[in-house]
Amino acid sequence: MDGSIFSSAHGAVDSVVGRLTSLLVSEAQLLSGVRSEVQFISDEMESMNGFILHVAEAEYPNHQVRAWMKQIRDLACDSQDCVDQYAQCLGEGPQGKGTVWGTIRRLPWLLRTMPARHRLATRIQELKVRVAEVGDRRHRYDVTVPKGTRKPSLPVPAALPVGGGAGDDLRRRSLLDGEPPDTLQKGTELLLEWLNEKVGEQRLKVVAIFGLSGMGKTTLAHNLHAHDQVDHLFKYKAFASVQELDSLAEVLRSILKQMHSPNFNHELLQKKIELSDEKALVTMLRKHLTAIDRFLIVLDDVWSYEAWRGIKSALPKDDDCCAGSAVVLTTPHVPVLNSCLPYRTLNFFNFDSIFKFYFDRAVTLVGKHKSYLKPSLQDIIRRCYPNKVMIRMFLGILYANPSRTDVELGGLLARLDQRFSENNASQILMLCYNELPRHHQNCLLFLSIFPRGYKEIKRTSLVRRWVAEGLIARNDAAPDERDQQVSAMEVAERCFDMLVARGFVSAVTTGASGKVKSCKVEGLVYDFITRIAGDVHFVDAGVPPFLARHLSVRNRIGLQAPAGSNRSFDSILTVLEFLRTSSGLQMLRVLDLEGCKGLEKRHLKNICRIALLKYLSLRNTDVTQLPKKIKRLSCLETLDIRQTNVRELSKEAIRLPMLKHLLAGNLTCTVTTTTTTNKNNSKTDECKNNSSNKTFESFLTVNVPSGVRRMKSLEILSQVRVSNSGSDLKEIAQLMQLRKLGVVLNAKKHSLTDLINQIENLPHLHSLSIRTEGHNGDESRRVGIAETLLSPPRCLGNVITNGLPSSIQNLQKLAKITLWRTKLGKQDLHFLGNLTSLLCLRLRHKSYTESKLIFTEGEFKSLKLLVIEGSDIDCISFSKGAAPNLEKLVWTLDSSMESVSVPGIKDLPKLKELALNGDCNSTDAVQNAIREHRRSPAFRHNGQIVPQEAD
Structure with a gap:
């Protein structure tokens, strides 16, 4: 765990050294006398960084070293905040220094900003004193690297395995995925068999699924609950994750909400359930289960005897419920297993096929010709068995470096207990963690901000937050990629893939192409990273855990109510009210408000005061309009207003010089039988549905404001509506950094033609989504994008459109096509079949006749x-x-x-x-x-x- 302290400190110091260097280059930004202080801080930080790297090689650094490293990290973070504020304060001044007229122009600005400039200059001088004190403290207390404690030299694994080419790597990567054959299937079949058994007078069965964390109990429970046969056996069913819910009352509420008839007054029931306390809920559930037909309740992660006893009190007596009703629970604890007196128990320790499945994959990863490694591999997997999470992490170790020696594997084996234990999990996790690059470690620790058992962490939001937090940067790219102009986002994407490959996170949703879209952190891994994050103070201690995922990990806003105040920070809205008076307001880099309801204008105005904010997500909130003061967020890089009712971007919104990602659009699905047009000019169209009911989608978009050309840093412009004249398309064409563009067009050919003519000038565009309105399917065939797209951008490999002309077969670089309401015929399919680079074809609603x-x-x-x-x-x-x-x-x-x-x-x-x-x-x-x-x-x-x- 000591390595994590050094990694955290090294990352913080590395970041601030780079920032100080940039500031020193821009001498015009420094007040007289401040430059020498900044230079001193930069030099001292570089020296400290060298010492940190030296200390990191020590196997057992002493307590003095660890304490000093934490001081360094805090000092570096304070320096970073101060320098960023200084640069932001001075970054808007008029140019022209060196000429008489330039000096005259700058004079009002200099006078206006003088108080703020001097305050920040004073802070820089104070930081210089602190830096000197920390340096002196190291010498005063003889903070040195302990002698004779050098770490053994181990081969450094590459970020991605080398050798064999991309195809070989994909094959080896596939060995990390998948379930042991028939394990879940056999478990599900066995549970269904037990649930269908008729046993004497017993009317309520309790079936237990027993095993340690990470063995697949939750997946099995979900599979059982969703199985078609369960719907035939039981008229009512409910699933509740006991560990994830805050209290017994929440568990009972969750069950009750799922246990009602479709004909019941849903709104009345919901209200009654929400207003009832725990005692009333126990009575309500018991009475309800007594009255209804055969039911199934699946309880996942029953972690304590007390939790089971509370739930059991709400269940009807054996002779008071419908015969054949059942409760299925998963638990890792023997006391819970014994107390529930199960009718049957599914013991995961009995599935020996799991062991052979993973052992064969381990042998394949290191090479079947290395038979001398088999005994060590077998023993290590046996000591991780039957915990599948730890076994997969061990496979990740072999995937990252297949050239492991018998000495290395033997060293790991010597640290493991004979049977699986918490120590074994800790040893495997620590080995995996220590082999990660520094920036990967920091990105992993960032996941500790989410609650334990958090169901789904979105990939794109996560990697953008990593970049905004400064946890990863362009210079963190692999050595062979640093000359390829790789962006910070691309480095972050590779980091995410590596954390998946190494087993630190598990895939929740995967795109049709196999790309992981969202992930979760398994319990053992979560406990490990939160322990490290707490040790290195990765997240500010003053932030309540339930608020941590909404804020920057290092925010310094000090969420402490004044003495004598009744204020409590029980929601993010309370925090937003507090921001107006917080001295640490400027320290926030990230504000993620996704899903927060009740946001009002005053909250948004407070947000607009956060001058250093880089990431703002208002996704799925009730915001309808962005305030004019949003232009104050001059450092903002990501603005996410998807799933909101924001329909216009004001002129002030385009005055965001650093904005890279503008994400908009609201797609909703409703059951209906007609196609309508609403007041927001959106059309409702059929979308996917697995039942016999017709479901339609309503797609609302944001209008592009004139002047969007000023957003020169924009890389993603998602789901925006352009005007019929196409004038704003010409402005979009000036966004030379644009990589992804999603537009909604009116079906007038001049507008579509204008778009195609303009994208030829966008050198980095590789994803284009086009949605047209105001035509039927037959018309769409005559206004397709390929009528004018004769020389598409060289990077373009993804086109989503609802118009397909015959000339699309000329676009031989297309790798992915999604078609919507195109009403294709046989000949059209032949055109598509001639696209030699096409990897993915998606034919959506009414695409084929x-x-x-x-x-x-x-x-x-x-x-x-x-x-x-x-x-x-x-x-x-x-x-x-x-x-x-x-x-x-x-x-x-x-x-x-x-x-x-x-x-x-x-x-x-x-x-x-x-x-x-x-x-x-x-x-x-x-x-x-x-x-x-x-x-x-x-x-x-x-x-x-x-x-x-x-x-």
Whole structure:
């Protein structure tokens, strides 16, 4: 854990040294007499940084060293804050120093900012004194590297494994994914068998799933709850995660809300449940369960006997409920297991197939020819078994560096207990953590701001916050990438992928292409990183845990109520009120308000006072308008207003010189039977639905203001509506850093043509999303993007549009196409099939007019992913030689069908999975086709694996 202290201190000092250097270069920004102080601080920090790197090599640094390192980190953070404030205060001054007229122009500004400049200059002088004191303290207390405690020299693993090429790395990476064969499937089948058993007079069964954290109990519980057979066995069902909910009352509320009839007065019930206390909820649930038909309650993570006893008090007596009702609980604790007196117990320790599955993968990762490593690999996995999280992390160690020696593995083995224990988990985790690069360690510790058991952390939001917090930067790129103009966001994306590969985070949602879209932190890993984060004071101690994920990790706003005050910081809204009077207001770099309701104008005005703010998320809030004072946020890099009712960006909003990511748009789905136009000029269109009801989507967008060309740093401009004249498109064309563009156009050809003509001048654009309005499907065929896109940007590889002309076959660089309401015919499909670079094809609602979709020999040679959503297709046919590289087919029905078929899939040599979603009475034809495939691809129906029996 000592390494984390050094990593944290080194990162903070490294950052401030770079910032000080930048400030020294701009001599015009420094008041007279301040330059020497800044130079002194910079020199001292560089010396301290060298000492930190020297100390980091010590295996057992003493307490004096650790205490001094923490002082250095705090000092570096204070210096960073002060320097950023100084630069921000002076960054808006008139230029022209060196000329008489320039001096005259600067004079009013100099006079106006003099008080703030002197306050900051005084702070810099105070920091100089603190730096000198910390340096003297090291000599005064003889803070040195302990002699004879050098860490053994170990090979440094690469950020990504080297050798074998990209294909070999993908193959090795795949060994880190997946579940042991049949483990979850057999567990689910066994539970269903037990739940269906009729046992004498017993009316309420209690079934326990027992095993340690990370073994897959939660996944099994979710699979059981979502299984189709459960819906046939039980009329009512509920799922509650006991560990994630704050109290017994919250658990009971969650169960009650799920245990009502569809015909019940939902609003009245909700209100009654929310207003009831724990005692009333116990009575209410017991009475309700006594009155209803057969029910199933699944309780995940019952961590204590007290929690089970409280829940049990709300259950009806055995003879008071409908026969066959059941409670299934997961627990890692023997006392809970003994106290619940289970009818049956599923013990994860009995699944020996897990061990063989992971051992075979470990051997493959190091190389099957290295038979001398097998005994060490076997012993290590046995001592991690049956905890799958730790086994996967060990596989991550082998993935990152397959050249492990028997001496290294033996050293790890010597530190492990004979059977799995907390010590074994700690040893594996610490080894994985110490091998991460410094910036990866800091990004991992950042995850401690989320509550334990947090269900889903969005990838894009996370990596943007890492960059805004200064945890990762361009110079953190791998040595072989530093000359390739890699951005901080790209470095952050690689960091996320590495944390997934090393097992620190687990995928929650994965895109159709296999990219992890969101993640979670398993319990053992979370406990480990929060322990380290607390040791190094990674997050300000004054911030309550439930507020930490909304604020910067180093905010210094001091959330302490004044003496005699009744104020309590029980919500983020209270914090926003407090910001107006906080002395640390300027220290905030990040403010994530996603999902917060009740935001008012006064809250937004307080936010506009945070001069150094870099990341602001108002996503899914009730904000309808951005204040004019938002222009004060001159350091803002990310503004997220998705899923809000903000429809206009004021002229003040474009005065954000540092803004890189402007994220807008609101997509909602509602059940309806008609297509309507609302007052916001948005159209409602059909979207995906797995039931027989028709579901429509409403897509609302933000209008682009004139003057957007001034936002020169913009890299992502997402889901904005352009004018019919297309004048603002010309301004968008001046955003030369733009990488992703999402626009909504009126279906007038001159506007669409103007867009295509302009994007030719955007050298970095690689993702383009186009959505048109004001036409029917037939018209869209005549106004497609390819009519004018004859020389697309060289980076462009992703086009989303709802208009497809024949000339699209000329765009040989396209890698991904999403089509919406295009009403394609057979000839159109041939055009698409001739795109040699096409990897992913998504045909959305009403994209194809016929009921049979035919893929012809020699076409779609590179296609790996095919997604069919919401069309009236009942047959997808493949000729021999068509789509030879297709790996995954996802088919989602938007209405009930009697049957569907996929003839010819036996001729898809690389097919790994076929997923069918929606209401289909018979899947026999699909399953028969899969049985004929020599690779036996997986078949999922509505998310569930369907076992295939041999003929």
